[in-house]
Amino acid sequence: MAGSPTARRRRLSIELKKLREKSAFTCAHVGEALDWSGSKVNRMETGSGRVQPSDIDALCRFYGTTDELREFLKSLAREAKTRGWWQVHGSGVPEWFNIYIGLEQEASTFRQYQCELIPGLMQTEAYACELHKTGAHMTREDIAKAVRVRMERQALLTRDGAPDSWFIVNEGALRKVIGDRVLMREQLERVLHVTELPSVTLQILPFDSGTHPATGSFTMLGFPDQEDPDLVYRDGITDAVYLEGEHHVREYTRAFDGLRAAALSPQRSAHLINSVLKEHTR
Secondary structure, eight states: OOOSHHHHHHHHHHHHHHHHHHTTOOHHHHHHHTTSOHHHHHHHHHTOSOOOHHHHHHHHHHHTOOHHHHHHHHHHHHHTTSOOGGGGGGGGSOHHHHHHHHHHTTOSEEEEEESSSOOGGGOOHHHHHHHHTTSSSOOHHHHHHHHHHHHHHGGGGTSTTOOEEEEEEEHHHHHSOSSOHHHHHHHHHHHHHHTTSTTEEEEEEOGGGOOOSOSSOEEEEEOSSTTSOOEEEEEOSSOEEEEOSHHHHHHHHHHHHHHHHHSOOHHHHHHHHHHHHHHHHO
16 A cells, blocks of 8 residues: 555545546436535545545445445545654645645655756755745745755655656766855755666766757656556646646656767766766866
8 A cells, every 4th residue: 555645645646546447437427326426536535635534434335335445435534644754844835736745755666867956865065945945935944945855855865765766967067056056066966876876877968969859857756656657747837737648648758768868877877977076176
């Protein structure tokens, strides 16, 4: 069973949708039969609404499920209400990013392309702080909370059962000076340190790599349970997009494979990082 509240909520919505589709009912049909609105059923299946154990009882009676499946779904509903460790920081983490962190915590594979910045899971505290200072009128307290969450997320890469993580980073992210050159030197040293982890692979996409299929940064998450489909995540200034359909995942996988082919090998990437590091040392 998925571990974070977000992952449990996602798994529950997937299972409820599968039950309805297997029974060949629409959301409106189910809602009418249970004296609910069709939109309530839809919210349950998209994870945008709370699902009570009593709702599960009603749905399972209607679909005629086994007692075992009913109890499993009820446990998912109960545990989806718990709070993740990152949610205690409140306003430092926007709601749309709370969702992503919960999914990230459960991922077994992690694929990320960054075209502008050093990946968050590799950032130093000073680098992350500088980035958050440009946020939309964030208070000093909120900046501190946001940075703390980012630092705590990095434990993902060193824990037992760490996800197989593959990062592709544009050369521009290495050369863009965030803060000052001392900060960037420490940041690049941190990147090299992270790449020594057995679960991490890093490739740099050099300036002379030519055209490539990606037009912006994105992350692909894969999960250990086959019932939890892969997804693509893209974030913006005030919101995020989650893409789960097979077509989206297939096209982003193709784009990531194209980036891997165009990028430097991990060994040559480390050499380039060291070269840029020396430039920041001068």
